[in-house]
Amino acid sequence: MGPTSAIVLYAVIWWMTLFCVAPLRLKTQQDLGQVTRGTPSGAPEVHHLKEKLLITTGVATVIFLIAAGVILSGVISVRDLDWFGRMPPD
Template identity: 75%
Template sequence: MGITSGIVLYAVIWWMTLLVVAPLKLKTQQDMGRVLRGTQSGSLEVHHLKPKLWITTGAATVLFVIIAGIILSGWITVEDLDWFNRMSPPVTAG
């Protein structure tokens, strides 16, 4: 795995982790009992974004270390993920 693919892998893991962490502990305007006129009752009032970004970064780093370790160790290779035999050499008629 090269540096560019490592950065891309970390970015994908980070964003996927953020999408899992972001909905946790949200408080909407309706939950707080203060719905502003002209807004939707489900609009966010308290989102705790900064702690969520730190949690996302920590979790993504741990997941990245585990996944990168598996990839770099060769425990799982591209050939292991070739379910349709696309990587096998072509069969020649003889």
């Protein structure tokens, strides 16, 4: 795995982790009973964004280290994922 593919892999893992972490502990305007006129009731009022970004970075780093370790060690290769026999044998 080259440096560019490592950066891309980390970025994909980071964003997917952020999308999983973002809804946690989210308080909407409707939850607090303070809906501002002209905004959707599901708009976030308290989002804890800084904490979520730190959590996302930590979790994504751990997941990336595991994925990079598996890729670099060769435990799983592209040939292992060839379920339909499309790759020619060595």
